[in-house]
Amino acid sequence: MTYSSSLAIGRQRFAKPHQNTTSFRVADKTLGPVSNAIILIILMCLLGLMYLTQVTKTNSYGYKIEELTKTQTDLKAEHAELEVAAARLQSLDRVKSSEAAKNLVSVAPSGTVSN
Numbered sequence: 001m002t003y004s005s006s007l008a009i010g011r012q013r014f015a016k017p018h019q020n021t022t023s024f025r026v027a028d029k030t031l032g033p034v035s036n037a038i039i040l041i042i043l044m045c046l047l048g049l050m051y052l053t054q055v056t057k058t059n060s061y062g063y064k065i066e067e068l069t070k071t072q073t074d075l076k077a078e079h080a081e082l083e084v085a086a087a088r089l090q091s092l093d094r095v096k097s098s099e100a101a102k103n104l105v106s107v108a109p110s111g112t113v114s115n
Helices: 003-008 033-096
Strands: none
Touching: none
């Protein structure tokens, strides 16, 4: 193959009048069907991994929320028990210091009952 024929391979052979005969065609580069399939498979794998990470994060937050809800329930129950205990302890002091308790008269036993 000569130098002139190797240059002429990429050239347009028939030129219109008043046109340069050394114009070159630009070959479009495209991906083939196998390359497209591989790229699509890789993209689907990446999307699947992203989905799995999001689901895993959501589940871990669900476990934390469940644990915090259980702790809240336990603390509410303990708070209710402490309120009852505080009311019980305060009621004795209130009864002792009330006006009705101060006006009570102590009674001595007058006798015993025999059978």
